[in-house]
Amino acid sequence: xxxxxxxxxxxxxxxxxxxxxxxxxxxxxxxxxxxxxxxxxxxxxxxxxxxxxxxxxxxxxxxxxxxxxxxxxxxxxxxxxxxxxxxxxxxxxxxxxxxxxxxxxxxxxxxxxxxxxxxxxxxxxxxxxxxxxxxxxxxxxxxxxxxxxxxxxxxxxxxxxxxxxxxxxxxxxxxxxxxxxxxxxxxxxxxxxxxxxxxxxxxxxxxxxxxxxxxxxxxxxxxxxxxxxxxxxxxxxxxxxxxxxxxxxxxxxxxxxxxxxxxxxxxxxxxxxxxxxxxxxxxxxxxxxxxxxxxxxxxxxxxxxxxxxxxxxxxxxxxxxxxxxxxxxxxxxxxxxxxxxxxxxxxxxxxxxxxxxxxxxxxxxxxxxxxxxxxxxxxxxx
Amino acid sequence: xxxxxxxxxxxxxxxxxxxxxxxxxxxxxxxxxxxxxxxxxxxxxxxxxxxxxxxxxxxxxxxxxxxxxxxxxxxxxxxxxxxxxxxxxxxxxxxxxxxxxxxxxxxxxxxxxxxxxxxxxxxxxxxxxxxxxxxxxxxxxxxxxxxxxxxxxxxxxxxxxxxxxxxxxxxxxxxxxxxxxxxxxxxxxxxxxxxxxxxxxxxxxxxxxxxxxxxxxxxxxxxxxxxxxxxxxxxxxxxxxxxxxxxxxxxxxxxxxxxxxxxxxxxxxxxxxxxxxxxxxxxxxxxxxxxxxxxxxxxxxxxxxxxxxxxxxxxxxxxxxxxxxxxxxxxxxxxxxxxxxxxxxxxxxxxxxxxxxxxxxxxxxxxxxxxxxxxxxxxxxx
Numbered sequence: 001x002x003x004x005x006x007x008x009x010x011x012x013x014x015x016x017x018x019x020x021x022x023x024x025x026x027x028x029x030x031x032x033x034x035x036x037x038x039x040x041x042x043x044x045x046x047x048x049x050x051x052x053x054x055x056x057x058x059x060x061x062x063x064x065x066x067x068x069x070x071x072x073x074x075x076x077x078x079x080x081x082x083x084x085x086x087x088x089x090x091x092x093x094x095x096x097x098x099x100x101x102x103x104x105x106x107x108x109x110x111x112x113x114x115x116x117x118x119x120x121x122x123x124x125x126x127x128x129x130x131x132x133x134x135x136x137x138x139x140x141x142x143x144x145x146x147x148x149x150x151x152x153x154x155x156x157x158x159x160x161x162x163x164x165x166x167x168x169x170x171x172x173x174x175x176x177x178x179x180x181x182x183x184x185x186x187x188x189x190x191x192x193x194x195x196x197x198x199x200x201x202x203x204x205x206x207x208x209x210x211x212x213x214x215x216x217x218x219x220x221x222x223x224x225x226x227x228x229x230x231x232x233x234x235x236x237x238x239x240x241x242x243x244x245x246x247x248x249x250x251x252x253x254x255x256x257x258x259x260x261x262x263x264x265x266x267x268x269x270x271x272x273x274x275x276x277x278x279x280x281x282x283x284x285x286x287x288x289x290x291x292x293x294x295x296x297x298x299x300x301x302x303x304x305x306x307x308x309x310x311x312x313x314x315x316x317x318x319x320x321x322x323x324x325x326x327x328x329x330x331x332x333x334x335x336x337x338x339x340x341x342x343x344x345x346x347x348x349x350x351x352x353x354x355x356x357x358x359x360x361x362x363x364x365x366x367x368x369x370x371x372x373x374x375x376x377x378x379x380x381x382x
Numbered sequence: 383x384x385x386x387x388x389x390x391x392x393x394x395x396x397x398x399x400x401x402x403x404x405x406x407x408x409x410x411x412x413x414x415x416x417x418x419x420x421x422x423x424x425x426x427x428x429x430x431x432x433x434x435x436x437x438x439x440x441x442x443x444x445x446x447x448x449x450x451x452x453x454x455x456x457x458x459x460x461x462x463x464x465x466x467x468x469x470x471x472x473x474x475x476x477x478x479x480x481x482x483x484x485x486x487x488x489x490x491x492x493x494x495x496x497x498x499x500x501x502x503x504x505x506x507x508x509x510x511x512x513x514x515x516x517x518x519x520x521x522x523x524x525x526x527x528x529x530x531x532x533x534x535x536x537x538x539x540x541x542x543x544x545x546x547x548x549x550x551x552x553x554x555x556x557x558x559x560x561x562x563x564x565x566x567x568x569x570x571x572x573x574x575x576x577x578x579x580x581x582x583x584x585x586x587x588x589x590x591x592x593x594x595x596x597x598x599x600x601x602x603x604x605x606x607x608x609x610x611x612x613x614x615x616x617x618x619x620x621x622x623x624x625x626x627x628x629x630x631x632x633x634x635x636x637x638x639x640x641x642x643x644x645x646x647x648x649x650x651x652x653x654x655x656x657x658x659x660x661x662x663x664x665x666x667x668x669x670x671x672x673x674x675x676x677x678x679x680x681x682x683x684x685x686x687x688x689x690x691x692x693x694x695x696x697x698x699x700x701x702x703x704x705x706x707x708x709x710x711x712x713x714x715x716x717x718x719x720x721x722x723x724x725x726x727x728x729x730x731x732x733x734x735x736x737x738x739x740x741x742x743x744x745x746x747x748x749x750x751x752x753x754x755x756x757x758x759x760x761x762x763x764x
Binding site (some may be wrong): 039040043044045046068069073076077078084085152190199222224294295297311312313315316318319320321323326327329330 | 421422423424425427428429450451455458459460464465467651675677679693694695697698700702704705707708709711712713
């Protein structure tokens with residue numbers, strides 16, 4: 001269990017729960033979505049903008065910051081919070097996911113992973129101990145164990161051997177972790193195999209962490225597979241610790257996960273799709289590039305109260321996108337993050353009032369009425 | 383003379399003057415610098431950001447907005463102010479400068495200019511009447527006559543014939559202008575030839591406009607030539623009308639122009655150089671890419687009170703630039719525009735206290751102590 005996490009209320013209609021997580025940089029109300037700030041910046045947003053959309057905690061990437069500008073430099077500059085001028089909580093991933101996404105550029109051994117930088121081709125070895133050391137230098141409030149994240153297509157035997165190593169790495173991470181005031185979360189693997197997920201949860205629980213994350217989702221599997229893993233794992237995870245699903249997802253994925261009792265999420269979808277002109281609205285997803293919005297003087301989302309919807313027309317947003325203007329990324333990102341964080345706020349209200357099951361059904365029913373969207377590509381690297 | 387422009391004070395030490403210009407969207411205190419918002423957005427800045435740096439008036443480009451998204455669309459959306467959500471004054475140029483910058487893509491006749499769009503190669507004809515019509519549709523507070531802007535290398539005879547046509551075009555612009563509440567400024571040409579500048583001023587004054595601009599500067603000439611034209615024209619222009627030098631310039635150019643009695647300026651230098659990592663500070667220009675700033679935890683400019691200098695280190699700004707982050711353009715632009723607009727504010731204070739001549743000497747002396755800067759390219763197209 002975690003001394004800093006409290007479940008305040010469990011929805012009587014489903015597994016959803018309302019919680020709070022205390023960190024050195026503030027209290028996080030859960031369920032919560034964490035905007036991704038890969039390179040020590042959430043793309044196209046100032047910290048002030050993040051406050052405006054009610055971001056409570058952001059995520060930064062160990063892999064990227066280790067390579068550039070370097071964790072030692074950030075430590076010397078007073079840590080990541082001060083470096084990027086974000087005074088709220090930060091979670092850093094361990095670099096595992098990014099390293100395994102490198103494909104041919106990396107080689108895995110019991111010790112760790114040897115990889116080539118995507119920036120300059122230089123060679124590096126990331127071990128559980130180094131991953132923790134980097135995250136201690138960065139000084140995030142919540143840090144993650146170094147894990148292996150096999151692809152969705154990995155064979156059963158590979159996944160089994162992999163999660164055993166991930167458990168040994170988790171032990172090494174816990175042993176290596178020294179810095180006070182930082183919570184360390186363990187990561188559950190096991191692919192789409194329920195028995196392996198159960199085995200991994202046993203392994204990771206037995207080591208004991210401040211929180212538990214599901215890794216290895218949103219790596220190319222079908223939505224039904226993802227939802228199946230969520231459902232299988234939820235009852236096996238500690239009830240009184242925060243539960244984080246890494247790298248998801250679409251709004252409906254978050255709603256599904258919250259329904260099962262998960263608390264924390266991160267994904268590049270709202271920010272990256274924003275830069276590609278894909279915007280989330282109460283009426284469905286909008287491709288702001290589309291000709292249909294050329295003379296549309298109305299707000300992006302009439303139901304939305306964000307700075308963008310209050311002040312700009314769809315016609316203007318389309319113009320900015322077509323002209324390749326930086327303001328396009330700024331406004332689109334602002335709106336999409338507002339959408340995600342408002343959705344979390346609405347979810348918390350629904351849980352508080354024991355109506356999250358209805359909330360979910362209404363949300364899914366709205367989604368199913370949407371026209372298919374052609375531009376909504378999704379991957380976990382910003 | 384202009385009913386809306388008032389000179390409140392003339393500095394006793396030089397030609398500098400303090401004025402105010404009333405427009406339907408607010409009063410502008412002069413001397414003033416106008417940030418350039420080519421495509422109905424000052425790149426990387428929201429209107430709120432522009433207020434933060436105390437922008438009083440911004441400039442937008444007729445040529446760009448005519449081609450994309452089209453002036454009719456903007457008119458239909460309630461005009462440029464509403465379209466871009468900027469409630470302050472706007473000045474639009476006539477498109478002349480941009481069209482003449484197209485080189486081989488345009489053909490000049492007495493009627494106007496036939497040109498090919500830089501976007502899709504489509505053919506268009508811009509005439510004085512159309513340039514006014516477009517600007518009326520956009521609805522700017524101050525609009526400009528359509529003029530021919532010959533290159534700095536143009537022959538005397540060419541410049542002479544050109545300014546004669548520019549005068550005929552100015553007459554046509556004035557005759558075509560119908561919209562109330564819009565001030566129309568005339569443009570003086572004449573290249574680097576003082577007699578032709580005098581001739582052009584005579585022509586344009588005799589037609590009579592709400593304000594007078596010098597065109598054809600910052601087109602490749604030496605600084606001494608530019609300053610010579612400023613000096614030659616100042617006493618010939620009406621004393622009680624606003625005077626605008628188009629497309630300048632570096633901070634020292636603005637100071638020089640103010641000293642001679644000019645009131646309004648625009649240039650892409652602060653915004654475009656910002657995106658290229660060139661930043662203006664009280665200690666001189668900084669190339670934020672430079673290795674020397676890698677571990678520099680100090681503010682960009684210790685003398686500056688802007689949002690960027692209050693919150694971020696040089697090391698962080700360098701990191702953002704190297705990582706190609708959008709926030710780099712956002713923060714750098716914010717700082718550079720703050721620098722320019724603060725310089726104008728300081729200039730106005732100095733004029734009010736009759737010490738602008740000293741202010742100029744101190745500023746030029748500071749500039750001359752700067753190390754040469756390798757990255758400070760300058761042209762007038764954003």
